[in-house]
Amino acid sequence: MFRSGVRFLGPLRCSLRPRFYSSQTTPVKKAHLGLKFVGGVTALATSLYFTNDTFHDGTKHLYLTSERVGVVTLATLKCFNIYKNVLLEQFPSEQDRQLALSAAHSKAAHITLKALEKNGGIYIKLGQHICALTYLLPKEWTTTMLPLQDRCPRSSMEEIQAMFKDDMGVDLMEYFSEFSAEPVGVASLAQVHIATLRNSGEKVAVKLQHPSLAEFVPLDIYLTQTVFSLMHKVFPEYPLTWLGDELQNSIYVELDFTNEAVNAQNTAENFKNMLNETALRIPQIVSAEKRIIIMEYVAGARLDDLDYMRKNKINPGQVSSCLSHIFNNMIFTPHVGLHCDPHGGNLAIRAVDKATSNNGHNFEIVLYDHGLYRYIPLQMKRDYSHFWLAILDNDVPKMKEYAQKFAGIEGDRKFRIFAAAITGRDPEIAMNMNIKKVRDDAEMVNIQSQLHSEDGVLEDLMEILSSMPRMVLLILKTNDLTRNLDETLENPLGPERTFLILANYCARAVYDESLETNSKLYRRYSFQWFSHNLTSWLSYQKRRSSLFFYDVYMFFLRRQTQIL
Template identity: 60%
Template sequence: MFNRTISQNLKKNGISWVRRLSSQPKAKSRSFRGHKVGFVVVGVTGGLYFANDSFRNGVNHLVLTGERVGVVTLATMKCFKYYSTVLTKNFDSKEEYYKELDETHKRAALVTLDALRTNGGIYIKLGQHVSAMTYLLPKEWTETMIPLQDECPKSSLTDIKAMFEKDTGEKFDEVFSSIDEEPIGVASLAQVHIGTLRNSEEKVAIKFQHPSLQEFVPLDILLTKTVFDLMAKVFPDYSLTWLSDELQSSIYVELDFQNEAKNAIKTAEYFKKFQKQTALRIPKVIEAHKRVLILEYVPGGRLDDLKFIDSHNISRSEVSSCLSHTFNNMIFTPDVSLHCDPHGGNLAIRPLDHKKNGHNFEIVLYDHGLYRDIPLQMKRDYAHFWLAMLDNDTTKMKVYAKRVAGITDKQFPLFAAAITGRDIDHALSGKVHTQREDSEIDRMHQALLSEGLVYDLMGLLSHIPRIVLLILKTNDLTRFLDEALQNPLGLQRTFLILASYCAKTVYYEQKEDSQKLRGLSWLRSTISLNFAYYKRVSQLWIYDLLVLVRGHI
């Protein structure tokens, strides 16, 4: 019989899913004096509500707080009831169990989707995270959450203008001569409008934080953490507390647009010298406040809009190459921070009339709110890990997986699959550079469910460092974009670019060590290091030369 362990957990934790309201005693008759007191209280309360802004705002806040708590509580109880039913039920066959479990996933996901839409704000962001976790969660969950990527509720321009004037101390109409009523983009935390500056008549993009977030983010963080903690208690094998912890640690950073402005300026300055490799364009920061960011207006098409790309004669393989150079540079180069949210909405392709730095396009990178600094030693260990992966050297892979994320030998196969986005066979056989087929994705989902790997994966992710989780997330998002481009050259060039950055990182690490040597030892070490480095880099040069000869670049 199935589900004995889960059933024991449920019984051990003893949670009652539905509580009936106890019958209330009949009210005693009240005296006329009691009625008078009641009328006075109601009258005073009503008077305060309509006459006193602070009192009215306080009452409204309490009402809205109750509504938000109610939405989360009801959805949580429903989902727990669904899962408790299927996970404590005995089935005659695995097929019957998995069929009903899939149906339960779908029902719970739909209930959750409705709750996330109702509350909005960071709940939308949480749903977007879930939709991207294809390597971990059942497709019934990830596919159900996909609409949240484009369905973020917008704030009214009236509320936005009031927030702007409160935060900046300036009159909205004195700063902008015009502004489009409809935003060009709405995200979970902010929306962007096109406007014109009054003092220069420059067309700009203005990013406004949703005004309601300031009021409810602390409550929403608490509710999210409570739900995930409860999930971990009831379903210890399905712990996702690391997801709520990451949301809690990053949300306040993302909500500070002055911090975002600093990240954008720093990144733009750094990548000036890598335009040939990256074609990267970061909109110039004009003015920054905590909840308002005024930027240079730099429009473009979506990176996954293949018709747009092809209609402007832009090479998909070139775009893929530039993406690889950009994010590998961030991950492996010392003292360079990593943009941790490179999803499709934060990147655009901008056609150019004339080639610039060898490209007829620019890749525009938006939303610089979430960056992380990867420790130098982690960058180096991560580079060693990937070189061992590409060389199919399992022994070295295990050594550096332990250094990067504290991975044990038992956890290693699953970690290799998670970090590459491939099934275990591909991850451990040196075939990560081959194209991922739909059949492989189906096998991965089936293995997670039928072989119990989902428990192991959740346990693994709950213990590895958060910075590694963000690297995994960035890997997933860039892999998704690369696959969406349908690069005619496949993944081989992508991994050769990765290998060149890894080789460079390892080269400089070993060069530091060799400087401690003297005489012939130093000479032998230097020759060996240079040979290993140029051997790696030359593979990319030779590959590009062959492709150029064949006319594919």
């Protein structure tokens, strides 16, 4: 079969090695051995997959991780390729370039939408953030992401039951006598089921975190920040890295539902003496774990459901006023937290019997999802108050002064853009505030036109928003919500009352600041102390009286209209 082969390699060195010969060809044997090896490995892997839980879970995790990374990577490459082709192409006119860019936006947005829906979880939340950035991103992107507001992937009952057993230590149906298999609401981080407590018979809402989030959130955060960093390198005019940072800073807080329980209880306490002004209802917390929260069941219609309001004889003007009181109180009142996700899905209107209600209205405004709150620093509240009072007084120098103080805005050009962003109005109207003028479609078209056609305007806006304090961005978002809801409600009182309510809260914040300053500057009960405190009080009462006389005027106007 073999013979020894002697090979001389030099002085005193030689190599002795066997040489094999076979009647069969070597490639066939190698293939046969290879098949045996692959078959053995496959059999072992299959056996481990079905018999060893650790190996099974590790293999499944590796597969799902690879799939998620692949979805993000493929979508990113496709989008970059779309934009690369458009940006490198030469067009006969600017109009042709804009049309091609619009088509690229639409195509890339739809690719991204499919990727976000495929991966689910925090990617849905990211899409919701993109949808809300109407003043920043092209409309092709924001409108494409709209389905993510109401179309979130749901977790299966099997997943929910397994998580409930792990977290609560008992089976789901041991805890509840009834539990709806179909969720009444599905969001990016959780879904809500209606149930009945077995021990008390109370009907409750059960909010359950999507079980898959715990496994993939760190990876998803990393991928999100990586994509935004790449976007910033390719499109420096769209610096959205702050969005990834904001997501990272907030997501772990939101994923701990015990934080939501504390926030809900604090908000209910802060508003308990303001029910006549706000009609606010916070569902009471029954129990809270990190991934499961059980609360009082309080149902309602969407806040923009005008048919529901007409059917139940709810006055949209009163609803608008209550909304203004709720969010202005959160923004301007010391030690009150600001709800960080105040979109339409987290607010509901609920008809009640006025005779038995504790708020003097025939409705309640229900506020859900208290997972994330921010506490605005006191000085920022005060500087922001000065800024709004300057807008209402058409005092441009003071507007500039306080825009710099609370948002770091420098320069006339950036100031004009910022004033338009924070008021949601055309720059000229923002600079010469006329609170009786209703924002119409023509004004919105003009704002969009200036944003995307004037040289450098969009770049300046993106720079402003990426560099300003995150708390100011949250205030901007809240302003957008209340403004859009006010317009949706078709408030018969117009925007005047909304701005007068805002002015009242601003005046109170400035009044408190002036009292504090006077106490530091002047000896208590001295002539200067009395004089300056009286001046501050008169200024505050002047603001308050504006709202009072406006309400009196509108009351008699409505009475006169009814008589005629």
